[in-house]
Amino acid sequence: MSYPTDLKYTKEHEWIRLEGDTGTVGITDFAQQQLGDVVYVELPDVGATLTAGQVFGTIESVKAVSELFAPVSGEVVEVNTSLKDRPEDVNGKPHETWMVKVKLSSPGEAGGLMDAAAYEALLAK
Amino acid sequence: MTDSAQQAALKKTPLHAVHVALGARMVPFGGWDMPVEYSGITAEHMAVRTAAGLFDVSHMGEVEIAGQGALEAVQHITSNDASKLQVGQIQYSALTTPDGTFVDDLLVYRFGPSHYLLVINAGNIDKDVAWITARAREAVPDVAVVNSSDRYGLIAIQGPRAQDILQTLTAIDLSAIKYYWFAHGEVAGVRATVSRTGYTGEDGFEVMVPSAMTTRVWDALLAAGKPMGLVPAGLGARDTLRLEASMRLYGNDMDETSTVIEADLGWIVGWKKDAFLGRDVLHAQKAAGVKKTMVGFEMVDRAIARHGHAVFHDGQQVGVVTSGTQTPYLKKAIGMAYVPPALTAPGTALEIDIRGRRAKAVVVPMPFYKREKKA
Secondary structure (H helix, E strand, O other), rough: OOEEEEEEEEOEEEEEEOOEEEEEEEEHHHHHHHOOOEEEOOOOOOEEEOOOOEEEEEEEEOOOEEEEOOOOOOOEEOOOHHHHOOOOOHHOOOOOOOEEEEOOOHHHHHOOOOOHHHHHHHOOO | OHHHHHHHHOOOOOOHHHHHHHHOOEEOOOOOOEEEEOOOOOHHHHHHOOOOEEEEEOOOEEEEEEOHHHHHHHHEEEEOOOOOOEEEEEEEEEEEOOOOOEEEEEEEEEEOOOEEEEEHHHHHHHHHHHHHHHHHHHHOOOOOEOOOOEHHEEEEEEEEHHHHHHHEEEEOHEEEEOEEEEEEEOOOOOEEEEOOOOOOOOOEEEEEEEEHHHHHHHHHHHHHHHHHOOOEOOOHHHHHHHHOOOOOOEEEEEOOOOOOOOOOHHHOOOOOOOOOHHHHHHHHHHHHHHEEEEEEEEEEOOOOOOOOOOOEHHHHHHEEEEEEEOOOOOEEEEEEEOHHHHOOOOOOOEEEEEEEEEEEEEEEEOOOOOOOOOO
16 A cells, blocks of 8 residues: 555654644554554543653554654643544555644654655565 | 575365466465455355355375274374264364373364264374374374375355255265265365364364366356355354354463363364373362363454463453454454353453554354354
8 A cells, every 4th residue: 555645653653743833643553553453542532742752652453552752852732532442444545544743742753754655665675 | 594495385175276377465474375365354254154165174184093993093083082982073173191191182084984084283293193103003003194284175055055066066965964974976076075064163074085186166156156146255154153153272272281181172072082191180170179261252342362372351361362363254342261260151251462562352152153053
C-alpha cells in the first residue's frame, strides 16, 4: 500500500498529521499489520504532556503489547475515546483512526520526521 | 547471533513452504519457524468455533515405547494410569519428575497390546527423549524407546464442521471414533492415524501421516473444506482457543516447578497405581493440600493480564498469572494464575499488576468456554 503524503512518519511507525500547531497522531498500516488484531488501546488523559520519542501509551493486540511513542512534544488536547469500544478500527483504517491530538510545544521537532517516501524506503529495507 | 543465523537454526515442519505460500506470518516457537497467523487471530479463532480450522502441529514430538515391558515403562514415567487404555485409546497424562512436577504434558496412544506412542511438546523433544530413555529403563532395562518425531507430520482439523470435511477424504467411519480414541486408515490416499483429539475445546481430529505425505493431506483437506468454511489457523488462534477451553500450556502454565496437583490436574493422576515417578509427593499433596493452585479469572477492569504479571489480594501479592489474553469468542479478557487455595472460590476479588497499574479481576469457574454437545 502507498502511504498518505499528507502525513509525517516516525521510525517507530507512528504517523502525525500537522495542522498549524496541532498534530493528530496514530499508528501506520505497517504497525497494525505487525500487531495483528488490536483489542485495547491505553491513552493518556487530556492535559498530559508528551515528550518526543517517549512512550505515551500502549496498544495491545490479541498476541502482544506494544508501546506508543510520541512523534512530537506537547500537550494532549483531545483523546479518541471511541477506541475504547472500537479498538479494531486501528486495523481497519489505520491512517484515519487517530489516537491523540497534541498542541506542539516545539514545532521545530516536526522537521525531523519522515515524509511518505522516506517512510516507504524505511519499510523496504 | 544474527537474525539470519537464528532463522537458519530454526527447524521447519514439512508444511513450512505451504505456510509461506499462504502468506502466514512466521515466528520462532520452541525452536521451530511456525505460522502464528494467516488471516488474523480473531478470524481464525471464530472460524474454529463456528466452522473449522486447519492447524499444522507437525512440530509436536512423537516417542514410541514398544516391546515386552512397554506398559510397565509407560506406567513408571507418566502420572495417569495407562493400564486403563485399550488398543485404539488415548489418554492425557504428565511426564513427571520424582517431585511430582512436569517434565512435560503429553498424550499417550495405545497403538498395540505392547506398543505406546507419546505425543510431546515441540520445545521439549530433546529433553523428553533423554528423560524418557533414561527413566523408562529404570523400570524396564531393555525396553525399546524410539524418537519418531521426524517420521510423522501432524495436522489438526478442529471445529463443528471438522468431521464433515475430513469424512469426504477417508473411508474410516469417523462417527465411530469416540473422544480420545483413534483409528488407522487412509486420508486423501495416504496412510494415516486419525484421532478425535485437539487443543481448541471444539470437536475435531488430529491426523498423523508420514512426513513426506503431509503436504498432500494438508492441501486435500484445505481444498475439501474451503466450501464449508475451513481456514488455515496459526499458533495465535491455537493459543486463544486452548485458553478459552482452559487447556494448560507447558512452559506457561506448568513446568518443572509446578506439580500435577498444583496445576489442578488431579484427574490425570492414577491414584491406584502402586508406583510412578512423583507418586509420593502427589499423594502427600492430595492429602495435606498445596500452597498454590491454578485458578481461572476474568478481568473486571478493561485490561489484559499476561504471563508473569503479579496477582494481588487485599494489597498482598499472592500469585502470578500464567496465561492471559483477550478472547475473540467470549470477548472477555481471561487468564489463569497460581494463587493460594483459599482464594479459588468463584467471585473472589483479585488485582493484577499490569505494567504498574492494578486492574481488578475476579475468580471464575473453568473452563471459560464449553462447547454445546450435540444431542
